[in-house]
Amino acid sequence: MAGEDGTIFGYTHQSDHFTADALPGREEAEQVAVEFLTSIDPAFADGLTVQWINQHDETITGPDNTTVTVSGMKVKTRHDSGLYTWVIVGAGNQIVTYERDITWNSDHSRRQTAMWLHDAWVTARDNSGEELGGMNAPLNS
Known part of the structure; x- marks a missing residue:
């Protein structure tokens, strides 16, 4: 997803070849994330501070309708502006x-920003899917 000014706000490429047995270590993941962030917006990357690095797993449905776990090392950062950015x-x-x-909503211990990279959120928002609850429910500002 990109903004009107060309800013890239998100990207995802979830594939079954991202398995837990092939993850980079924390230092390597941080180096790759910083290089990636610097390559797309050097000025923005200068304002980021790493908060933590941990394994992150997502469950997706494969082409044959089987459940697949996609694994990566999540490098979570906070920008000087107070907003969060992460790279897996x-x-x-x-x-x-x-x-x-x-944007993180501390009162609800979850993100407040729309989950536009998540199919279930997009489908619910477009009113063609089930209403989401819990962590996936949109919050009003």
Whole structure:
């Protein structure tokens, strides 16, 4: 997803070849994430501070309707503006997911920013899917 000014706000490439047995270490994941962030917006990357790095797993449905776990090392950062950005680095140091300018709602212990990279959220928002609850429910500002 990109903004009107060309800013890239998010990207995801979830594939079954991103497995837990091929993850980079924390230092390598951080290096790859910083290089990626710097390559797309050097000025923005200068304002980021790493908060934590941990394994992150997502469950997706494969082409044959089987459940697949996509694994990566999530490098979560906070920008000087107070917004969060993260990069998930998978096997072969490939970028699995990138999200930028995420607002965190501390009162609800979850993100407040729309989950526009998540199919269930997009489908619900477009009124063609089930209403989401819990962590996936949109919050009003």
